[in-house]
Amino acid sequence: MMSQTEREQIDDLPPSAKLVFKVLEYQGSLTQKQIVDESMLSARTVRYALERLEDIGVVTEDIYFADARQNLYDIDFPTETDTEQSADAQCAE
Template sequence: MPETDGDDLSDLPPSAKLVFKVLEYDGPLTQKGIVEESMLSARTVRYALERLEGVGVVEEDVYFADARQNLYEIDLTDCDGDCETAASAD
């Protein structure tokens, strides 16, 4: 039986799954954009992004329009194909 360390998208809280879906549908967004689209608080979005980055499914880039902000997008290179199914299995 393979060991699981809890670093799977299906093990994340619902807020992280919602942020993942927002990024999946709306593409790269700033944290403020994710807050507006998801209607979650800024603190909750920040926590969800930290969890998603920890799992390796979200990538952070510099937002060139305003260098004080970061642009977040889905990074499926480390996902092995089960990110979409894990996010919808809630």
């Protein structure tokens, strides 16, 4: 779950960074090109938004093994949907 401080930091970001965060929250791990396609933002805007999100520590960058020239971006903490899915899994046991 996101802390109050992290939520406040995200609230202070520009709208493009908030949109990129939401895209990652709903879609999961994506490359920069996939984020551009999903968000309909320019590549430059997505690059800037990812930098801002990485600066506050809510997005991580990893190697995309399907194409090592690209990076894979993901949210760095469990989201509400992840928490709900783990709760559902526990109920199923």
